[in-house]
Amino acid sequence: MHTEVLNISKDECSICQVESCLTFNPFVEHLRERVSTEKTLKSEFYRYVLGRFEHDLCIDLNMSPADAEKHREMLELIYSILTPPIANEKEFHWALSTPVPDKVFFSTEAFYDFHSSHHSNLYALNAPRNEVFADRQKRFIYSLILERLYGFSSAIRNELLFSYADPETGLSRYFNIQTDPRFVEIELKGELPELNFDTIEPYLHSNMSLDLIEQVLPLNLFKFKGFTVITLTDITLQYAMENIRSVLVSHSANEQEQYKHVIESLRTLAENPGIQFALMPFLSINNQPIFDNEECAKSVLLHAAKEFHLAEETFDNMVDDYSSNPRPIFFNSLTDEKIAKFPFLQVLKQAGVKSYGIFPVYYNLKNVGIMEVYSYNEIVFYEHLLAKLRATTPMIAQLLQNSIDRFETRINAVIKNKFTSLQPSVQWKFNEVAWKYIKQKDKKKKNPEIETVAFSHVYPLFGAIDIRNSTVERNSALQEDLKSLLTVLVDTLKVLSKDIRLSLTGKLISKCEEWLERIGGYITTNDELMLDTFLHNDVNPFLEHFRKNYPEEKEVIDRYFNALNEEDGSAYEHRRNLETSMQLINTSINQYLEQAQTEVQESFPCYFEKFRTDGVEYDIYIGQSIAPQRAFDLLYLKNIRLWQLRSMAEIARMTNGLADQLSRRLQTTHLIFIHSNPIDISFRNDERRFDVEGAYNIRYEVIKKRIDKVLIAGTFERLTQPGKIAMVYFNPGEAAEYDEYIRYLQLEGYLLDDLEYLELEELQGVSGLKALRVGVNYAAGLLEN
Incomplete structure (x- = not known):
């Protein structure tokens, strides 16, 4: 145990804002009450401690925190009374402080070490923003006065939540620091001012300024006597869980921010800076999984697969296998034997991953996604880690389901906006009709019919914006493209006729020239079909034969077939321009x-x-x-x-x-x-x-x-x-x-x-x-x- 004086405030000089004195009297009164009411063997210990205090002069003294060492034995008796018998002072964060928490004068080894190492780095999470220590202390004082002397239960709690970044792991840790004022008495100097609830209500339920209450309740009327007990509890794991819950119900954070906060909380739960997490919802279109979206971008496996060009067949096989049989798969280390059995691990190893695990996440018995756990610098023992993460599974499932719901909502919104007739102005009518139909079904009505959605006595307006002569333009574009194609074809056949002596070549050239003349006028659908038949049955097989068997003619023949490409061929240029x-x-x-x-x-x-x-x-x-x-x-x-x-x-x-x-x-x-x-x-x-x-x-x-x-x-x-x-x-x-x-x-x-x-x-x-x-x-x- 330590008796060195520790400043609670980070400022070296913090002044108590109300008169106070450090005394054991309230504790002794508490002991006398316990001795008279305790029926177990504890009463003997209480009687012994009470006797020690009653025969010690310190009971009547107003102590100074600096005198704590002189009363070490009595302080250790207080520790024995107020803490569990099995508490280990090297692990139990406990201390005694002045009546208004200002200076610690007696503390366990664990509390002393923590204060010495981390006190300057603590950050209060649940205190009003920019609140200084003096204001926090004043709020403690007034909350105790209102509760003890007026019976007003203040919303201010005698506990604070602090965080700090662990220098060894770089991860945040969270502590609850609770102040117990049971052994503090308030002595009134003069007459107690009258207060009504309406006057004090703003102070009770908000973080409003203390100016109002100071005017009606000056602190020079009071004196605090006794001491406070401070307990510090590591709530890192509980806080991480609560943070995940808060993220899920938050409407202010966007989806990416939600994933970021949840993953940070998972890393906090893992208590290992080398362990990384990724969450991936299973999104699909028409029951086909999709992976080229922002929700999947954070997956370490997908990132490695793209970076190191995992074979598409390998990836598809892995997805099909996992979809049909979702199960936890973890590899504490990526060995050559495991890579041979699971080829997808190769890209992870290339990415520097040393340990990797996939864990299915279920929502209402349906697999809604996976959680990836991996490490770049050490082997992970997943069996131990899973025990820590088990409680988060329902919340992770909700997060992934939310992503699926949002994705489907976006798809439906586009469909509704771009492809269907249903609009907000008439949505109410469809809702009304749908509700009537559901009520009929709920009443077990046989073969219920859905009501027709109708609107009577409405004024119509019609407008049309049309492309001028669109049919003529289409025919003209087709005409120009066919001329272009036939011109290329004639040129190709003429080149071939110089090297290949076949009478059929001349016949095809003559047929093409006939078509060039024929399409000079208006082209009917029948003309188009007949020309297509000619090209498909007569020309294309002829040219394909020479392209395969006469390599020296391939280049000139390719010009014709390239022209037939709908995306960039010359035979579709005018139609493409029109469209x-x-x-x-x-x-x-x-x-x-x-x-x-x-x-x-x-x-x-x-x-x-x-x-x-x-x-x-x-x-x-x-x-x-x-x-x-x-x-x-x-x-x-x-x-x-x-x-x-x-x-x-x-x-x-x-x-x-x-x-x-x-x-x-x-x-x-x-x-x-x-x-x-x-x-x-x-x-x-x-x-x-x-x-x-x-x-x-x-x-x-x-x-x-x-x-x-x-x-x-x-x-x-x-x-x-x-x-x-x-x-x-x-x-x-x-x-x-x-x-x-x-x-x-x-x-x-x-x-x-x-x-x-x-x-x-x-x-x-x-x-x-x-x-x-x-x-x-x-x-x-x-x-x-």
């Missing part, structure tokens, strides 16, 4: 509409559905039934109609601005169908999309599908033209409304002053159609909305 250009236009339109939807939805929720054609078509439905919790008014319909016209102008500008980026020059046309009467729509489960309901409403769909190629009455001119927006309508009132929108957008610089009022040709079953058509202002320097 690339169309894709750029459509992607730009889709991205614009995705972003522009936000503005539309903010005014009033609506259903917005896009369709891919050669261009992009979209339907919008807005009405009270889509958002029953909000009051619908026709002003929202007018607002979205104005938005639609303005967005068409912006899309026209955007596609025109893409001209320099297009590998094939393309133009777009822009069409709006105005329909003022509300319709009913319902979700078709077979097509996974909304469709109109009722015979009258179907007429709207028929018109929508026929107007894209409508002509102006008495002419052969198509209504839709590049650089213009066409608006098809029936009623003069619709034209008047859009006339206002057009004039406004002309003032804003979106549209040109060239508005046309047009009569349209009769369509099958549809007559009386009219249209407005106006040019888009492409002038540079205009402000975009």
